[in-house]
Amino acid sequence: MLAFTTEEKELILSAIKYEKEVQDRADEDEIEYVEEIEDEIQKENVFISRRQIDSIIIYLGYLLDRRDQYDNGEVLLLESKLENFSNLP
Numbered sequence: 001m002l003a004f005t006t007e008e009k010e011l012i013l014s015a016i017k018y019e020k021e022v023q024d025r026a027d028e029d030e031i032e033y034v035e036e037i038e039d040e041i042q043k044e045n046v047f048i049s050r051r052q053i054d055s056i057i058i059y060l061g062y063l064l065d066r067r068d069q070y071d072n073g074e075v076l077l078l079e080s081k082l083e084n085f086s087n088l089p
Contacts, residue, residue, distance in 0.1 A: 002046045002085060008078050011070065012041050015059035053086045 004012070016038045023031050037052050048056075060079050063070040 002048065004041070004046060007074070008081075009041055011060065011063065011075060011078055012056055013038065014070070015056065015061075015063050016041070018062040019059045050086050053082050057082050057086070 016034060019034050020031070020038075023034055033055075037048065037055065040046055040048050040052070041056075057079050060075055060082075063075045064072055
């Protein structure tokens with residue numbers, strides 16, 4: 001189980017929102033995968049795989065391009081936290 005603050009969850013959900021916009025033209029399997037991550041992040045107790053963690057890190061990259069809307073320091077800190085989770089044995 002992974003623990004995220006409300007602010008971290010909001011950042012992740014914002015990144016997922018941008019990914020869903022990109023995937024709008026993609027195949028149904030990819031859209032379903034993104035929605036599974038979104039559903040899990042909204043739960044109190046978050047259980048996600050390493051693959052899903054790695055996907056979230058990629059999605060957070062969208063927020064780095066929107067400096068006027070998101071604090072890059074917070075986004076980078078969250079990316080670092082997720083990378084640490086992904087690198088656990």
